[in-house]
Each structure stands twice: as C-alpha cells, then as structure tokens.
Amino acid sequence: MSTSPAIHLDSVSKRYGSRTIIHDLSFSVAPGEIVGFLGPNGAGKTTTMRMIAGFTAATSGRVTVAGHDMATDNVSAARLVGYLPERPPLYDVLDVSAYLRFVARVKGVRRAAIRGEIERVAAACRLEAVLDFEIFKLSKGYRQRLGLAQALLGSPEVLLLDEPTAGLDPGQIQETREVIRAFGTDHAVLLSTHILAEATLICQRVAIINHGRLLAIDSPSGLQRAMEQTNRVALRVTGAAPALRDTLLAVDGVRGVDLRADAAEPGVLTVDCQVDARDGVEAAIARAVAGRFDLHRLERSQPTLENVFLRYVQESPASGEAA
Amino acid sequence: MSGTLAVYQKEMATYFRSPIAYYVVAVFLLGSGYFFLYNIFLSGETAMAGTFQNMGVLLMTLAPVISMRLLAAEYNAGTAELLLTLPLTPWQIVIGKFLGAVTILLLITAGTMVDLIPLYLFGTPETTTILAGYIGFVLLGLACLAVGQLFSTVTHNQIVAALLSAAVLLAFWFVGHLQTFQASPGVRALVGYLSFSLHFTDFIQGLVRTEGLVFYLVVSAIALTLSVAYLQWRR
Numbered sequence: 001m002s003t004s005p006a007i008h009l010d011s012v013s014k015r016y017g018s019r020t021i022i023h024d025l026s027f028s029v030a031p032g033e034i035v036g037f038l039g040p041n042g043a044g045k046t047t048t049m050r051m052i053a054g055f056t057a058a059t060s061g062r063v064t065v066a067g068h069d070m071a072t073d074n075v076s077a078a079r080l081v082g083y084l085p086e087r088p089p090l091y092d093v094l095d096v097s098a099y100l101r102f103v104a105r106v107k108g109v110r111r112a113a114i115r116g117e118i119e120r121v122a123a124a125c126r127l128e129a130v131l132d133f134e135i136f137k138l139s140k141g142y143r144q145r146l147g148l149a150q151a152l153l154g155s156p157e158v159l160l161l162d163e164p165t166a167g168l169d170p171g172q173i174q175e176t177r178e179v180i181r182a183f184g185t186d187h188a189v190l191l192s193t194h195i196l197a198e199a200t201l202i203c204q205r206v207a208i209i210n211h212g213r214l215l216a217i218d219s220p221s222g223l224q225r226a227m228e229q230t231n232r233v234a235l236r237v238t239g240a241a242p243a244l245r246d247t248l249l250a251v252d253g254v255r256g257v258d259l260r261a262d263a264a265e266p267g268v269l270t271v272d273c274q275v276d277a278r279d280g281v282e283a284a285i286a287r288a289v290a291g292r293f294d295l296h297r298l299e300r301s302q303p304t305l306e307n308v309f310l311r312y313v314q315e316s317p318a319s320g321e322a323a
Numbered sequence: 324m325s326g327t328l329a330v331y332q333k334e335m336a337t338y339f340r341s342p343i344a345y346y347v348v349a350v351f352l353l354g355s356g357y358f359f360l361y362n363i364f365l366s367g368e369t370a371m372a373g374t375f376q377n378m379g380v381l382l383m384t385l386a387p388v389i390s391m392r393l394l395a396a397e398y399n400a401g402t403a404e405l406l407l408t409l410p411l412t413p414w415q416i417v418i419g420k421f422l423g424a425v426t427i428l429l430l431i432t433a434g435t436m437v438d439l440i441p442l443y444l445f446g447t448p449e450t451t452t453i454l455a456g457y458i459g460f461v462l463l464g465l466a467c468l469a470v471g472q473l474f475s476t477v478t479h480n481q482i483v484a485a486l487l488s489a490a491v492l493l494a495f496w497f498v499g500h501l502q503t504f505q506a507s508p509g510v511r512a513l514v515g516y517l518s519f520s521l522h523f524t525d526f527i528q529g530l531v532r533t534e535g536l537v538f539y540l541v542v543s544a545i546a547l548t549l550s551v552a553y554l555q556w557r558r
Contacts, residue, residue: 050404106411
C-alpha cells in the first residue's frame with residue numbers, strides 16, 4: 001500500500017462569485033486512517049467533500065486523491081473513490097440490485113464479479129432483504145444504507161462519507177459505524193458528521209472547520225489536551241458582582257471571569273473563570289472567595305470534545321472578518 | 324465505451340420504469356396515426372409526404388418531453404452528484420443519455436411504420452421517397468433531442484428545460500417563413516439554411532441532400548458539445 005496521502009488538500013480555496021466558501025484549506029488523510037470532519041451547518045464540509053470527490057473543482061490550490069490531481073485527472077481518481085453525498089444519490093425508479101449493478105459497472109467492477117460484489121456490500125449494509133425492492137419504496141434508513149453500499153462497491157481506496165448515519169436508528173448507527181471502522185483499517189476514510197461521539201468513537205483524527213477555515217486537526221484526545229491549556233472553573237457565589245470580579249481576577253492563574261446573575265435565585269451569581277492549566281488554581285480561588293463571599297459550589301471542568309468543538313467554532317472569525 | 328453503455332442501459336431502465344416513454348410513444352403514434360388517416364382521405368394519394376410534415380411538427384413538441392429529464396432530473400434528485408463523481412467522462416455521460424433518448428425516437432419511428440401497411444396494401448407508394456422521409460425524420464429527431472438535452476443540461480427544472488427546448492425548436496422550425504419578409508439575399512439564404520422544416524421538406528420529397536444531412540448532424544454535434552462543455556464548466 002502506498003504511504004503517500006490518500007487525500008491531500010494543499011491551500012485549497014473555493015469561491016462562488018465574490019463569496020469565498022473555503023479559505024486556504026490544507027490537510028491530508030493517510031491510507032488506513034479515518035478522519036472526522038466536524039463543523040456547524042454551512043461550515044464548508046460538504047463543499048470540501050465535493051471538491052475531493054470531483055463534483056466541483058477548487059478555485060485555487062490543489063486537491064489530490066491517491067496521487068491524482070482532481071483538476072486534471074478526476075476520472076482516474078474517481079475509480080479509487082467511494083462517495084456518499086449528504087443526500088443519498090438514488091434512482092427511485094430502479095430496484096436496489098439494478099442500481100448497485102449500474103454503479104458497479106461504471107466503477108469498473110468486472111462483469112463476472114458484480115454479483116459477488118453486490119452481495120458483499122448488501123451484507124455489510126444489511127440490504128439483503130430489499131435487493132428486489134424499487135428504491136422509492138425504501139425507508140429513510142434503507143436509503144441511507146443503500147447510499148453507503150454504492151460507495152463501498154469496488155472497495156475504493158478512498159471513502160468519502162457526508163453524514164453517513166443521518167436518518168438511521170441507534171442499532172443501524174452502531175452497525176454502520178462498525179462497517180466504517182472495518183473499512184477504515186486499510187482504506188482512507190473522510191467522514192463528515194455532526195455527532196461528536198461518532199468522531200470520538202471511530203476517528204483517529206478530527207478536523208474542525210468553520211466559515212470555510214480549518215481550525216484544528218488532531219486526534220480527539222490531542223484536541224482535548226490542547227484545550228486543557230486553558231481550563232475552566234465554574235462557581236456559584238452570593239455576593240456583589242464587581243467585588244467578586246476584582247477578587248477573582250486578583251488570583252494568580254485566573255485569566256478571565258464571566259459573571260451572570262442566576263434568574264432563579266436572586267443574589268446568586270454563576271461565574272465562569274478561565275484559568276491556567278496547572279494544579280492549585282481552584283484551591284487559590286476557593287481561599288480568595290471563602291472569607292468574603294458565600295460560596296455554594298466550585299468545580300473545575302475537563303474539556304470534552306464537545307467543549308473543544310464549541311470553543312473552536314465560537315472563537316473562529318466569521319468569513320468576511322478573517323484575513 | 325463500457326461507461327457509455329452503462330449510462331445508456333440505466334437511461335433505458337429509467338425511461339421504461341416511468342410513464343414518460345409510454346406517454347410520448349402513445350401520444351406520438353396516436354397523433355401521427357390521426358394525421359396519416361386525415362392525409363390519405365383528404366388527398367386520396369398513397370404517399371407519406373403530408374404525414375411526415377405533421378410528424379415533424381409533433382416532434383417539435385414531443386422531443387422536449389423526451390429530453391427534458393436527461394440531466395435536469397439528475398440535478399433535481401441529487402443523482403448528478405453520483406453521476407458526475409463516478410469514473411465517467413462528460414462525453415460518456417452525454418452520449419449515453421443521448422443514445423437513450425434516440426432509442427425512444429427510433430421506437431416512435433418504427434411505430435409509425437404501421438401506417439405503411441395499408442399504404443402498400445392498397446396502393447403503390449414510392450419506396451425511395453418514403454425511405455428518404457424516414458431518414459429525414461430520424462435526422463430531425465437527432466437534432467431536436469440534442470438541443471433538448473442541452474437545455475436539460477443547463478437547467479435544474481425539467482419543465483423549464485422542456486419549455487425552452489420547445490420554444491427554440493419551434494423557432495428553428497418556423498424560421499424559414501421569414502424568407503418571405505427578407506429582401507437581402509444573404510439573410511434569406513441564412514434563415515433558409517437554419518430552418519429545420521425546409522431541410523426536412525427536401526427529405527420528404529425524396530431528396531437526401533448532403534446539405535440537409537450535414538445540417539442536422541452539425542446541429543446535433545454542436546448541441547452535444549455544448550452540453551459536454553457545460554458539464555466541464557460547472558465543476
């Protein structure tokens with residue numbers, strides 16, 4: 001197997017008219033790696049997926065898939081890519097097996113091997129019971145799994161999955177994750193998802209994108225560690241807000257303080273302190289507050305991937321603001 | 324080649340699992356059958372000339388119904404995202420789909436040959452003239468479907484694609500009438516050359532002229548090339 005990246009984006013940008021959707025995006029996915037692509041709606045995940053799949057071309061920069069430049073050699077690259085778009089691309093009037101046969105033939109699966117290949121992906125995606133059904137009769141879950149099945153046909157080197165578990169029930173989600181995990185052991189998988197747990201469970205690395213910019217890419221634990229550089233301490237305190245703010249800011253290790261009045265309990269303040277990631281800061285806060293204010297609760301929060309994601313997304317500049 | 328064939332077979336399966344192909348074939352055969360009987364009884368001649376003329380006009384309105392779904396339906400259903408990311412060149416996609424539409428045209432053409440049975444049973448029609456008429460009809464159909472496919476490629480809405488195609492095809496059909504109002508010989512020659520109906524009239528009269536043959540093939544080639552260019556450009 002080649003050691004060069006299966007997917008490589010080098011300073012890729014995409015503009016529609018005067019609007020820049022993707023800004024200078026660079027990252028790689030290696031063979032045998034599953035990378036999760038996280039971002040809120042409109043972040044540019046689908047556009048990026050489409051550029052990698054060859055549906056749309058980058059305005060500038062270079063996208064290569066298995067060494068093929070998508071600007072000049074997208075048809076050769078397409079033989080090595082399985083792509084499940086956000087909306088499963090299904091021909092409603094065909095039956096399931098006719099649809100899979102069409103995709104297999106176009107992907108270059110040998111005529112003699114097509115039946116076996118269809119049986120393989122149908123088994124992996126639990127479609128055996130509906131192979132003779134017309135596609136318009138399928139439930140949303142089956143449609144999603146059929147979309148995944150067509151992407152798996154021909155065992156492509158690169159698998160691009162845009163929200164692969166959308167519309168599935170919990171059991172199906174579990175099965176689909178297993179299929180992706182098994183496939184990802186020796187193929188490159190780029191997986192766009194809103195579900196943070198999914199990224200944590202099956203992805204070796206996670207890329208966070210917002211406003212078309214890559215904000216971070218690392219393993220889920222690596223991202224959490226990076227975020228631990230600035231931990232948070234949450235307090236519930238009764239007292240005067242200005243005095244409390246001054247007291248907290250005077251504590252060594254406290255970088256910022258956010259105070260909010262508790263609507264349910266008049267006089268009680270909910271405080272969110274940004275603190276250095278070192279031991280003893282919460283103890284220092286407790287000592288500073290204890291004599292002068294009525295302290296109800298103090299806890300240090302460990303960042304989850306969800307916190308990490310929200311922090312990156314909330315702190316990222318909007319499209320027009322960034323340089 | 325195998326990619327083109329796969330697209331063609333998918334098109335055929337799609338056509339015949341939706342009511343469009345049946346509708347078009349039925350309406351065309353009913354219409355042409357009606358015109359055949361009308362012309363035979365009106366003129367009392369065992370000829371197809373009048374029927375071919377009417378078939379041409381019918382084709383102007385029904386070819387857009389055949390071609391409207393070729394790409395527009397793919398955009399609408401989201402399947403364009405599959406089709407355009409599979410290992411297929413734009414030419415393979417465009418030709419595969421075009422051949423699917425041409426197959427419907429050939430079915431229609433074959434269906435109208437039922438009219439020839441009474442013609443040969445009860446008269447002595449000129450076979451070469453009829454043959455030339457059919458060649459002209461198929462060539463006209465190729466041009467109409469290629470133009471229709473172009474409009475289906477550039478719009479996501481099938482109805483818009485059909486309306487635009489019908490408008491352009493009817494304009495090409497009737498443009499020859501402008502000759503009457505033109506004093507300039509150059510403009511007269513131009514509108515005459517662009518007329519779908521004037522070239523078709525030559526075929527109906529039994530004249531298989533290179534000019535007409537080349538005209539329809541060139542129009543088809545230009546429209547198909549523009550469809551391919553659009554697919555490449557839209558990336």
